Amino acid sequence: MPLASSFSASLPAWLLADLDGLPRVLPTLEERMDLVNALADRNWREGSGGPFAAIVVDAATGELVSAGVNVVLASGLSSAHAEVTTLSLAQSALGRWDLGAAGADLQLVVNWRPCVMCYGATMWSGVRSLVVAGEGPLLEELTGFDEGPVVDDWDAQFEARGIRVTVGVRHDEAVAVFRAYGDSDSIVYNARGAVD
């Protein structure tokens, strides 16, 4: 078998079809998270991946820079979580790996505190702020996903690197998505499952 020399991931067909219709400006944090929750809910119901979505916006204006979902199942790549996908789409659109270059103040909005991989991916992306609907074990309890070990002072570690953190936007609505997913018979696709 020849060695692979490239890899790629694309948004699922249902989101591609809707992409032009997404709101291009989301002034409030609540509007931003409403879009994320809606995409997350649609994603698992469409079978594209887990109940996770994210957007990158201009923090001040709310201009939409990228929107993405978890496409692990659709792409065959275990790293294609919502955050990695969405950050990569933003970087592809802007043509640079550092989303904070040239004084840009970009924000990642996601429907829960990132897993340990996406925690790091957020840290290295150049976004200047992170907005999440919630944190803590409730996500794992409702969905069965393993989020991995993240340091206790995770938010202080972001702040120390110049990344502002806001927790608790549209919390109950995010939990409702996870609960619906957990009540379904969808695949939980952490390799070999969560720790007992």
Added chain:
Amino acid sequence: MPLASSFSASLPAWLLADLDGLPRVLPTLEERMDLVNALADRNWREGSGGPFAAIVVDAATGELVSAGVNVVLASGLSSAHAEVTTLSLAQSALGRWDLGAAGADLQLVVNWRPCVMCYGATMWSGVRSLVVAGEGPLLEELTGFDEGPVVDDWDAQFEARGIRVTVGVRHDEAVAVFRAYGDSDSIVYNARGAVD
């Protein structure tokens, strides 16, 4: 500006040119790390990214499944560290996100303990073992890179998820690569730099 709908990353030209010439079977851990160290050293000297490389092999036979390097600068994607790149190439070659499916016993070999993002990426990939040349702050001291906050019991967390960890293969040779990089004037491209 239209929203991006896909992203991709490729190996740099120098590695593409050498890909067919890579050894396809690496029986010992030392042979595996020798290849990783050689690719890591070449990578920063070619300007493709940081001094990091990784391979995925069959743990028992040493058959090479994928080889990759850090292509953050070349791809414009901040998540394209050596581990994410190499795991994604392996998944693309095998056509599945779970490298541990069907009883496969695949191993990630990398030239230092992964950063916090790649720590999670390794955990979710399905590899059954991780081999690193070393761990600890020496990498950050020599290169200036921020590796992010990783939990103190990082190796036990892998073992609890069925991922065996081996530390210390070709340690001095790996350190020599980092030292040469640190002594050069190469770009350290963590967004906004390391924490003081």
